[in-house]
Amino acid sequence: MEHIFRLQEALRLAQEKNYPLLRQMLAQENEADIAQFLEEVYSQSSPQTVVLIFRLLPKELAAQVFSFLMGDMQAVIVSGITDQELSGIVEELSVDDAVDMLEELPANVVKRVLKSAKPSTRQMLNRFLNYPENSAGSIMTAEFVDLRRSMTVAQAIHRIRTMGADSETIYTCYVIDEGRVLDGVVTVRELLLARDEQLVQEIMDDHVICAAATDDREEVASLFSKYGFLALPVVDAEHRLVGIVTVDDAVEVLEQEATEDFERMAAMQPSHKSYLKTSVFTLAKSRILWLLVLMISGMITGGILGKYEEAFASLPILVTFIPMLTDTGGNAGSQSSTLVIRGMALSEIRPRDFFAVIWKEARVSFLVGAALSAVNFVRLIITYPGNVLLALTVAVALFVTVVVAKTLGGMLPMIAKTLKLDPAIMAAPLITTIVDAVSLMIYFSVAQLLFGMA
C-alpha cells in the first residue's frame, strides 16, 4: 500500500494538543482513516477530546468521517456538538448514512437530530426510517441524478455538472417520466462517449434491472456480485424511482450477511457488532441459548446410550471408539451442510436442485465412508489381532454413520430453506448432535448383532 495514514504521528499531535498541525494533517487524509483515528483516540482519552478533534475537520469532510464512525462514536459526537453543527452534518450526510445513524442513536438524541434538520430533510428521513430493517429501502439513498428522455447529451452533462455535487454517485443516471416512473438508465461513460446533440433516449438502456424497496437487502446485494453494477435503482409498487443502492453499501451487506452465517453456523445469535467492542455479557448471552438447546439434545443422546449400558459394561472397549465415531460423523455431516449452505447463500444451489444434491452427497459419502472404514478396519486388525468382530463392528458403524451424516448434512439446510428458516442454523452443531444420536444407535445395534448380545 502506498499512502499510509500516519496514525502514530496523528495520535502524538493529539496528545501534544498541537491542533493547528493536526488539522492540517487530517484535512488531507481519507475519511475512513480519520474515522479509525478517532476511534483510537476515543479508546485512549476522553469523549471531549474526540469532539474537539472532530471539530477541527472541514465541514464536508466532517460529514464524510461521521458516516464511517460506529454507532457509539456517533452518539458521543452528536451529544458534544451544537444544534447548528448537528444540522450541518445531517444536511451533508447522504440519506442512507443519516438513516443508519438514526437507527443506532437513543430515542431522545434521534428527536434532537430530526428537530435540527430542515423540514424537507426531516420528511425524507422519516420516510426512509419506515422501510423494514432488512429491505432494499433500508440501505438505499435518495441522492442521484435523474434525467428526462428528451434531453440532449449536452443538456444531460450540464445537469450532472450543476446538480451532481450532492449525489452519492453520479455515474449512473436514471431517466424518469413526469410521474417519476423509471424509464431507462444511462451511464456517465455512455454520455461522455456520445455526441453532444444525441438524445438521452437514443443512448439509454430501457431494460433496467431494478429492485423493489421491499426486496430483501441480501438478494439486492447479490445482484451486484452477479452483474458487477456500481448502483441499482429502487422502485415502489407503481414503478416510481424512490432511491438507489450503491456498490459500497452492497459490499457491506455481503460482508455482514457472511458474518451472520458464520455466527449462526457456529450456534450463536448474530451480534452486528465487532468482537472487541461487544461486552462480555452480550457475548455470553448470544452464545448461551444454543449451547443450552444443544446440551439438552446431548442429554437425549446420553439417554439413548443408557439403553446399551449392558453392552458396554460387558465389553468396555466399545466405549473407546465413541469419540472417533461421533466426531467423524459430525465432521462428515458439517462438511456437507457447509457446502450446501454456502452454495445457497451464493445462489449456486436452488431448491429445485434438492435431488441432485442428495444424489451427489450419497455418492461422495459412499467413497469417503468406504475409505475411512477401510483405514479403520486395517488399523484395528493390527492393534487387536484376532478380534475381527470388533474391527468389523467399528468399520460398519463408521461407514453407515458417514453415509447418514452426509446425506442429512446435504438435506437439512435445503429443507430449512423450503420452510423459510435460515439454512445456516442447520450447520455443524445441530448436525453433530443429530448424527451423534444416530451413529451411537447404529454402533451399538451392530455390536449387539455381531457379538450376539441381548
Place this chain on the structure above:
Amino acid sequence: MEHIFRLQEALRLAQEKNYPLLRQMLAQENEADIAQFLEEVYSQSSPQTVVLIFRLLPKELAAQVFSFLMGDMQAVIVSGITDQELSGIVEELSVDDAVDMLEELPANVVKRVLKSAKPSTRQMLNRFLNYPENSAGSIMTAEFVDLRRSMTVAQAIHRIRTMGADSETIYTCYVIDEGRVLDGVVTVRELLLARDEQLVQEIMDDHVICAAATDDREEVASLFSKYGFLALPVVDAEHRLVGIVTVDDAVEVLEQEATEDFERMAAMQPSHKSYLKTSVFTLAKSRILWLLVLMISGMITGGILGKYEEAFASLPILVTFIPMLTDTGGNAGSQSSTLVIRGMALSEIRPRDFFAVIWKEARVSFLVGAALSAVNFVRLIITYPGNVLLALTVAVALFVTVVVAKTLGGMLPMIAKTLKLDPAIMAAPLITTIVDAVSLMIYFSVAQLLFGMA
C-alpha cells in the same frame, strides 16, 4: 426485481431453432443473464448449439458475455470458433478477464489464443500471466484513463471522451508523470464539477492510496470494503502505475475468500468451483484428508478413554454423559474460534489484541460455563435423586470443559496467524477434537477423585 430475463422463453426459442428472434432478444439483455442462459443451454444440449447461439451475439456483447462464463464453457466456445473470431474476442476482453480465461484453459488452447492475439496484446497478456496467483497483479486490468497534471479540465474530459471506450472504468482517472510514476488521482465527478479551464493538478488528490502488484489480493479487496472505492491503482516497485483493480473484481475476491474460509472451517480443502459443477470424485478427495487426520486424533482420544476403562466398567452411567460433555465443549470452543477467525478476516481483530481476546473469552466462558453447569446440576439432582456426587462430577467437568474450550478456541486461531498459517484451520473440527480429549480427561479425573476410584 423489475426487468427479469425470460430464461424459459429464450430456451424455447433455442429449442425451436428460431435464431433470428433469439438474436433480437439476446441483443437487449444483460451479459450476466446471457452467460447464465448459455450455461443452461450447455447443460441441456450439445456444445455445437452453445457455439451457434454464442455466434448470434454482436461482437462487443459477445466479449462481455464471454467474460461472465465459467472456465469449462469458455473452453467449449474457444474450441468452436475460428481464429479470427477468437482474436476479436481477445482484443475486446479487458486484460484481467483475458488472464482469468487463460489461467483456466488447457495449454494447447492458450497457445492458440496467444497466437491469434495482436503482438501488443500478447505481450501484455504474457506480462500479466506472470503475477503470482493470489496477488493484486493477478486481478488487475490494464485499461484505465491516464492524465497529466498540466492538462486542463476540458482537455482531461476530451481525453476521456476519445479514449474511454476501451476502459473497464473511466470514473477514476490517474495522473502520471513522464516516467509513468503515479502522481495523483481525480474522479470524473470532480472533473465534471470543476470549471473547464482549471488544471488537473489543482483538483487532483495527491494522497493516493494504492497497492503494490505483489500485495495479497485479499488485503487489496478489503481496502475496497474499508474505503468504499470504485477502483484502486496498482504500482510496481518504482511506483509506476501498472494497472487498476476495480470494485467488481474486489467483490468477487471477498466472496471467494469467505467461501474458502467456510470450507476450511468445515475441514475441507477449498475447491474454487461451484458445488453442482464439481465431480463426486473431486468432492470426496477434498474432504477425505481432513476427515482422516481428525479420525486419527479421535483414535488418540479413544486411547485416553481406554485408561479409564475401570472407572466406567464399575460406573457405566458415566458413559452416558460423554456425548453431552464433548458436544458442549466442541460447540463452546467453535463459537469462540469462529468469532476470532471472522474478526481477523475482517481486520477487526489484530495480533496485538491477543491478550484482550483471551481475557474476554475467559470471562465469557466463566459466565457461560457457570450457567450450563447449574442447569445440568439441577437436572441431575432431579433425575438421580440422592446422587449428589454424580451431579457434582458432571457439573464440574462441564464448567472446566467450557472454560478450556473457549480459551483454546480464542487462542489457537491467533497463534495460527502468528505462525503464518490460515487461522481458518483452527475451527470447529480441530477444536472439537482437541477439546474432546481434554474434556474426557477432566471428566474422569474428577470422577476418580470424587468417587475415590483408582
